[in-house]
Amino acid sequence: MTTYHKPIDAAEVPRFAGHSTFMRLPAVASAEGLDIALVGIPWDGGTTNRAGARHGPREVRNLSSLMRSAHHVSGVAPFEIANIADVGDLSVNPIDLMDGIARIQRGMEEIVATGALPLSVGGDHLTTLPVLRAVSRGRTLGMIHFDAHSDTNDSYFGGNKYTHGTPFRRAIEEGVLDPKRVVQIGIRGSVYEPGEHDWAKAQGIRIIYMEEFVRRGPEDVIAEACEIVGMQETYITFDVDSIDPSMAPGTGTPEVGGFTTREAQQMLRLLGAVNIVGADVVEVAPPFDIGGMTALVGATMMFELMCVMAAQAERRRKR
Numbered sequence: 001m002t003t004y005h006k007p008i009d010a011a012e013v014p015r016f017a018g019h020s021t022f023m024r025l026p027a028v029a030s031a032e033g034l035d036i037a038l039v040g041i042p043w044d045g046g047t048t049n050r051a052g053a054r055h056g057p058r059e060v061r062n063l064s065s066l067m068r069s070a071h072h073v074s075g076v077a078p079f080e081i082a083n084i085a086d087v088g089d090l091s092v093n094p095i096d097l098m099d100g101i102a103r104i105q106r107g108m109e110e111i112v113a114t115g116a117l118p119l120s121v122g123g124d125h126l127t128t129l130p131v132l133r134a135v136s137r138g139r140t141l142g143m144i145h146f147d148a149h150s151d152t153n154d155s156y157f158g159g160n161k162y163t164h165g166t167p168f169r170r171a172i173e174e175g176v177l178d179p180k181r182v183v184q185i186g187i188r189g190s191v192y193e194p195g196e197h198d199w200a201k202a203q204g205i206r207i208i209y210m211e212e213f214v215r216r217g218p219e220d221v222i223a224e225a226c227e228i229v230g231m232q233e234t235y236i237t238f239d240v241d242s243i244d245p246s247m248a249p250g251t252g253t254p255e256v257g258g259f260t261t262r263e264a265q266q267m268l269r270l271l272g273a274v275n276i277v278g279a280d281v282v283e284v285a286p287p288f289d290i291g292g293m294t295a296l297v298g299a300t301m302m303f304e305l306m307c308v309m310a311a312q313a314e315r316r317r318k319r
């Protein structure tokens with residue numbers, strides 16, 4: 001008899017009723033005993049253009065009520081094989097950038113210390129930097145990064161080093177990420193200057209531009225990504241602006257010509273062999289959304305990642 005947390009039964013209580021939590025799971029005070037901790041990071045202090053991702057977690061929680069209990073392709077029933085719950089939102093500071101980053105890191109360190117793997121919802125992409133610091137615990141991580149943007153710029157607005165356009169440059173400088181085990185998929189759109197990605201490429205980051213993805217398709221691209229990150233610890237980060245804005249308009253920095261939601265799902269389902277130590281979905285910005293469609297994309301990608309991570313938790317337990 002397992003004592004895993006279960007979502008509220010949708011056959012008993014309709015999915016639009018009750019408190020809003022991720023996947024209609026119980027809200028718990030601590031990640032103690034969890035395999036996967038679902039956590040919100042309502043902070044967009046690193047946003048350089050259209051703000052609003054601070055409202056992402058609440059709307060993703062709302063639309064995650066549409067997720068059911070099992071995956072129709074893999075057959076994974078995440079709540080049967082892994083202990084998963086909503087641990088709430090991390091403490092943030094909306095008016096102080098450095099304190100915001102420090103609070104996110106401290107909050108995530110507490111979760112990671114319990115042994116639970118975090119699956120977080122941002123927030124802008126700068127939230128991933130303190131999360132990576134916490135998850136790495138002295139290790140150097142690989143990363144599979146779905147995004148329209150490389151987010152490896154050096155600084156903005158007169159030398160400011162911390163924005164949602166710089167997190168992975170900082171993470172590499174800090175030794176949290178091994179650039180030779182970082183793959184970025186879906187990169188596209190206009191750049192600030194022709195050489196904008198030169199630094200990232202010189203570090204060894206593999207950038208798979210959207211055009212290459214279209215030529216090769218999801219299976220081939222993910223096969224290469226898996227080879228690059230290998231069997232060592234790897235973080236998965238999913239920026240919702242990797243999706244085409246016709247399907248996910250609710251984001252701060254949309255770029256046309258993106259993934260379909262179906263292509264993104266296909267890719268996430270192929271990550272089973274990756275040694276995932278944490279994952280996130282970021283940049284859902286409800287003020288620009290239409291009828292919750294982008295929050296639904298965010299919740300769905302979160303569900304895809306959760307199913308892969310739950311299957312891994314079960315495999316680890318059986319070993």
Ligand SMILES: [Mn+2]
Nearest residue numbers: 125147151239
């Ligand atoms: Mn990004």
